[in-house]
Amino acid sequence: MTIFDNIKIIAKKRGMNLKTVAQKSGLGENAIYRWKNETPRIDSLNKVAKTLNVKVSEITGEDETKNKPSKVDILDDEVILAFDGMEIPEEDKEKLLDYARYVMEQRKQGKRGRIR
Template identity: 30%
Template sequence: MYTVKIIKALAKEKNMSVYELEEQLGFGKNTIYQWSHRTPSVERVRKVADFFGVSLDYLLGRTPEKKINEIDLANIPDGVLTFEGKVIPDDELAIIRHLLRSKSSK
């Protein structure tokens, strides 16, 4: 699986072996290498992605971008965001922004 190659490269960037990574994440020995011929659980792949600070899509070889695309709600024009396929109305978006701002100031 291509994912194993990506993990090996990420580990090398951090000057660690895949075995050290497995130990740090609480995986058994050779767990990651087994992903070459077995499908890993989403939870385990997520743990690796979180450890390296990369997106799941990067780890799975679906995108060349390592970082998760961040969207700053404060910079999004009104009426562009959707939830479950429906545009979030301006008044509700204003409430969401207010809640998030008040939470971050605490």
């Protein structure tokens, strides 16, 4: 698959269209569409990857061995949508994900104490 195809698939999984991804990434609204025929700059790919919360290698197809969604993807897409009936802002979702990653890293290192 092409970079364009990969971005389109990932964006759809995240509930975004390509125009929205481009805008959130600080790119022109048709920038990603141009990547059908042009090679994107690495700084633009980094911005898109950050917006989609993926590694650049997933966009470029270098990470094809990842066939199943990670637990963080499931957490991000399915669970952290609302709390106490209120939608959680995007920046707060990222903080929650960072904390979840921290807790899981502590568990991997054998630090199984209570979470504070």
